[in-house]
Amino acid sequence: xxxxxxxxxxVYKFSSCDGCQLAILSLEDELLSLVxxxxxxxxxxxxxxxxxxxxxxxxxxxxxxxxxDIERIHKVRExxxxxxxxxxxxxxxxIQALRNWADVGEFVRxxxxxxxYINTLEQSTPISAHVAVDFELNGCPINKYxxxxxxxxxxxxxxxxxPRHSVCLECKRRGTSCVMVLGGIPCLGPLTQxxxxxxxxxxxxxxxxxxxxxxxxxxxxxxxxxxxxxxxRAELIRMLxxxxxxxxxxxxAGDKLAKTSP
Amino acid sequence: MKPSxxxxxASVVVSKASLQKVFDNMRVSGFSLVGxxxxxxxxxxxxxxxxxxxxxxxxDLQAPGGYRLERTREPQYFAYSCGPQxxxxxxxxxxxxxxxxxxxxxxxxxxxxxxxxxxxxxxxVRACELSxxxxxxxxxxxxxxxxxxxxxxxxxxxxxxxxxxxxxSTCFCVSMKTGPRAAGGFDLALTELPDTFVVEVGSEAGSExxxxxxxxxxxxxxxxxxTQACQRAGREMQRQMRTDDLPGLLYNNLxxxxxxxxxxxxxxxxxxxxxxPTCFCVNVEDHSNLKATAAERTRVWDSCFAxxxxxxxxxxxxxxxxxxxxxxxxxxxxxxxxxFGVSGCxxxxxxxxxxxxxxxxxxxxxxxxxxxxx
Ligand code: SF4
Ligand code: SF4
Ligand code: SF4
Numbered sequence: 272x273x274x275x276x277x278x279x280x281x282v283y284k285f286s287s288c289d290g291c292q293l294a295i296l297s298l299e300d301e302l303l304s305l306v307x308x309x310x311x312x313x314x315x316x317x318x319x320x321x322x323x324x325x326x327x328x329x330x331x332x333x334x335x336x337x338x339x340d341i342e343r344i345h346k347v348r349e350x351x352x353x354x355x356x357x358x359x360x361x362x363x364x365x366i367q368a369l370r371n372w373a374d375v376g377e378f379v380r381x382x383x384x385x386x387x388y389i390n391t392l393e394q395s396t397p398i399s400a401h402v403a404v405d406f407e408l409n410g411c412p413i414n415k416y417x418x419x420x421x422x423x424x425x426x427x428x429x430x431x432x433x434p435r436h437s438v439c440l441e442c443k444r445r446g447t448s449c450v451m452v453l454g455g456i457p458c459l460g461p462l463t464q465x466x467x468x469x470x471x472x473x474x475x476x477x478x479x480x481x482x483x484x485x486x487x488x489x490x491x492x493x494x495x496x497x498x499x500x501x502x503x504r505a506e507l508i509r510m511l512x513x514x515x516x517x518x519x520x521x522x523x524a525g526d527k528l529a530k531t532s533p
Numbered sequence: 534m535k536p537s538x539x540x541x542x543a544s545v546v547v548s549k550a551s552l553q554k555v556f557d558n559m560r561v562s563g564f565s566l567v568g569x570x571x572x573x574x575x576x577x578x579x580x581x582x583x584x585x586x587x588x589x590x591x592x593d594l595q596a597p598g599g600y601r602l603e604r605t606r607e608p609q610y611f612a613y614s615c616g617p618q619x620x621x622x623x624x625x626x627x628x629x630x631x632x633x634x635x636x637x638x639x640x641x642x643x644x645x646x647x648x649x650x651x652x653x654x655x656x657x658v659r660a661c662e663l664s665x666x667x668x669x670x671x672x673x674x675x676x677x678x679x680x681x682x683x684x685x686x687x688x689x690x691x692x693x694x695x696x697x698x699x700x701x702s703t704c705f706c707v708s709m710k711t712g713p714r715a716a717g718g719f720d721l722a723l724t725e726l727p728d729t730f731v732v733e734v735g736s737e738a739g740s741e742x743x744x745x746x747x748x749x750x751x752x753x754x755x756x757x758x759x760t761q762a763c764q765r766a767g768r769e770m771q772r773q774m775r776t777d778d779l780p781g782l783l784y785n786n787l788x789x790x791x792x793x794x795x796x797x798x799x800x801x802x803x804x805x806x807x808x809x810p811t812c813f814c815v816n817v818e819d820h821s822n823l824k825a826t827a828a829e830r831t832r833v834w835d836s837c838f839a840x841x842x843x844x845x846x847x848x849x850x851x852x853x854x855x856x857x858x859x860x861x862x863x864x865x866x867x868x869x870x871x872x873f874g875v876s877g878c879x880x881x882x883x884x885x886x887x888x889x890x891x892x893x894x895x896x897x898x899x900x901x902x903x904x905x906x907x
């Protein structure tokens with residue numbers, strides 16, 4: 272594509288760890304062809320030069336956790352034709368949404384030497400709670416091939432192929448024996464959307480739910496089964512309130528367990 | 534004088550150590566051996582070269598939603614039942630590139646995938662698994678649509694079957710009339726006794742693999758011991774499924790309240806379909822490069838429990854877990870018979886053991902029968 276007609280791509284960061292941006296940069300082999308097809312107009316982690324908006328495609332990493340974030344996300348939205356949120360923070364509030372179940376003031380006093388410097392909102396919320404989002408790409412961090420797939424689909428003009436089913440299918444395809452069945456290790460895989468390639472079960476750990484809830488989760492059955500088989504309620508709640516714990520399905524499942532606590 | 538090789542349909546005894554010679558013979562004949570071995574706490578299928586890589590001295594304890602290995606008293610080689618994987622891992626790979634296309638001077642050039650297919654020797658195939666392979670043979674190699682990828686893998690294989698001498702608590706092959714004894718469909722079938730292997734010769738190729746093993750004709754006593762050991766597996770089987778009223782029972786009870794009940798437990802996670810040795814559903818995925826000048830098509834295992842699987846023009850035809858579980862069970866046990874002339878279930882019990890919440894299809898069918906609407 273000629274330099275003039277390349278769509279302009281922007282990448283913005285909100286409250287996040289930069290891991291999703293790094294996932295894009297770790298597309299080493301494909302990066303050159305990507306910059307051949309899109310103009311990197313704003314991506315501070317990759318390029319110090321920035322171009323003015325509007326942008327054709329904007330990727331947003333991070334959650335909204337300060338008053339300034341709220342203002343900024345509206346400006347970003349105005350500048351963007353398509354706004355795609357990437358990662359657990361942007362799509363579900365991220366691990367920092369743990370504060371949503373606690374007193375953020377208490378955290379600030381415990382952690383910072385000068386709490387007065389910290390100006391933060393009570394809650395960490397996904398981008399979609401503030402502006403319209405065109406597409407959400409899950410993961411903590413995102414899978415680099417999935418972001419490439421989304422951008423390719425957008426450029427080519429077709430629907431992206433992203434699985435919405437459980438992590439379990441990926442587990443079986445790679446030949447991992449189920450850690451739930453083998454060792455009774457609680458695993459969020461049956462409730463979680465595929466995308467990571469079932470990484471954690473392959474290392475004998477339960478899934479942490481990084482890719483958010485799958486298409487048709489059944490958290491009641493899952494939680495009921497684990498409780499009956501000896502997983503402590505507190506552990507189950509902690510599991511659900513993980514990297515995507517503020518995503519609706521996990522949030523309500525965790526809240527329900529907390530509420531019905533005997 | 535004893536002939537140098539046993540004839541087809543003969544039964545012979547070979548020492549346990551001679552199995553290594555059989556392995557070596559297979560490899561010399563150009564086969565890649567795959568069979569059971571212990572990995573991360575389960576008996577899975579993988580490449581083998583030495584008989585010592587078999588799960589020597591291991592057995593398995595299976596229950597709905599539970600699996601664990603335990604030591605056997607004697608160092609037996611085949612003292613376990615089916616594990617989480619089945620032979621479809623090799624015959625119907627979980628991920629298979631089919632072809633790629635590239636645009637050159639405005640024309641598309643199609644390049645079939647260059648997949649190397651070894652000649653497999655399957656080691657330790659159980660009776661129910663032979664039935665499962667026979668079912669997939671029907672699906673993929675007979676009738677109007679023949680799957681060349683399956684056929685290419687399937688046709689040259691060598692099968693060393695193992696007669697079961699114990700059953701897992703989740704097995705019900707007796708109900709499905711697929712085991713515990715394999716009557717045919719193998720090149721060699723071995724029954725493990727404490728001191729020796731009794732081997733049935735199923736083909737010329739099988740006989741050939743016994744060369745230089747110091748085999749001897751099985752005595753009537755050895756045959757009796759082998760038969761009894763296998764009968765014990767059948768007698769001790771804990772699970773059953775009545776099949777005489779199938780498929781009608783399920784067709785007549787499509788609105789049975791049990792479907793709602795099972796839907797409260799089922800996670801729609803798809804594990805049952807992935808471990809099932811007869812489930813064959815796949816998806817084809819196309820991926821293009823950024824310029825849309827090259828693309829490739831891959832076939833991957835899919836499942837009727839995945840929503841996208843039943844998405845058709847206009848929407849999803851099975852939007853609820855209830856409808857998806859019902860589809861799976863009625864296909865497996867009822868419409869499979871209409872479609873392929875045989876049940877889709879061989880009674881291996883995998884879907885019971887590997888369901889994370891321990892849903893048991895035999896129990897579901899019985900629950901429907903107990904309060905059948907018709
Ligand atoms: S280990 Fe977890 S993700 Fe894998 S099959 Fe079991 S429950 Fe599913
Ligand atoms: S339905 Fe279950 S028991 Fe029957 S063949 Fe499949 S995995 Fe085995
Ligand atoms: S029956 Fe079990 S394994 Fe199958 S989809 Fe439901 S929960 Fe998963």
